[in-house]
Amino acid sequence: MTTTTAAPKLPAGRTVTLGASRIAYEVKTYFRQGDSVFFTFLFPLIFLTIFSVAFSAASFGTDSSGDKVTAAEFYLPAMLAAGVLLSGLQNMSIDIANERSDGTLKRLGGSPLPVLSYFIGKIGQVVVTGLLQSGLLLLVAAIAFRVELPTDPAKWLTFAWVFLLGVSTCAVLGIALSALPRTGKSATAVIIPITLILQFISGVYLSFSQLPEWLQNFASIFPLKWLAQGMRSVFLPDSFKTLEMGGTWNLAGVAIVTAIWLVVGLVACRLTFRWIRKDS
Numbered sequence: 488m489t490t491t492t493a494a495p496k497l498p499a500g501r502t503v504t505l506g507a508s509r510i511a512y513e514v515k516t517y518f519r520q521g522d523s524v525f526f527t528f529l530f531p532l533i534f535l536t537i538f539s540v541a542f543s544a545a546s547f548g549t550d551s552s553g554d555k556v557t558a559a560e561f562y563l564p565a566m567l568a569a570g571v572l573l574s575g576l577q578n579m580s581i582d583i584a585n586e587r588s589d590g591t592l593k594r595l596g597g598s599p600l601p602v603l604s605y606f607i608g609k610i611g612q613v614v615v616t617g618l619l620q621s622g623l624l625l626l627v628a629a630i631a632f633r634v635e636l637p638t639d640p641a642k643w644l645t646f647a648w649v650f651l652l653g654v655s656t657c658a659v660l661g662i663a664l665s666a667l668p669r670t671g672k673s674a675t676a677v678i679i680p681i682t683l684i685l686q687f688i689s690g691v692y693l694s695f696s697q698l699p700e701w702l703q704n705f706a707s708i709f710p711l712k713w714l715a716q717g718m719r720s721v722f723l724p725d726s727f728k729t730l731e732m733g734g735t736w737n738l739a740g741v742a743i744v745t746a747i748w749l750v751v752g753l754v755a756c757r758l759t760f761r762w763i764r765k766d767s
Contacts, residue, residue: 509608558621575657
């Protein structure tokens, strides 16, 4: 049996500096992986385009002025929430599972790199790519599909905290979930079905109000439903809140449930993350 010598502790400032340098490295590595860019970064944009074109003649309701809500307006908040999930949970869990399988984590574990610096790099990469992805979605929606974006600063403040809380939570949960696949080759087969099911039951691809009540209650256990609801509160007219559970946007519930999952993810990371699997 081989043992890994614990790396000496570095000053806090040095740990943060190493983490910042890891962010740049992780972002470069991310955009060099064509499959990751397609299935996580561009996937929500592709679906927004498909839905906006396919349902261009459909009516999704009206705003306070009586104007028709288009498919692009209806699906934009859903795709923003899906992007947070894909960039955070799906990308993170598959990426770390592959690094554990190919020996990257083992090599890092034998280096002076602190675990905190590694996490800063990973979570920072998710925040950066998530911001770029959201910006691209908003840009395409506004220019290509003429979606009128909010002008109220309070709406953008809500978007900011929902995004940051959501992307942090999904990233932490992704780190914890990376312990589930036994090998890097099985990571995609294990993780993608989980994220797909969450998207279908959380009001991303299907209108949440049209789902059975028992399924709505089940989806409410997980953070994606709340992230999608928070995004809808920003980009959909206030009249649409009557379609939500309880007839309100319930932003307090969005914050509380997502924060609970953030804590759960942090605890799970502390208990499960290892440079090398126990059964290796």
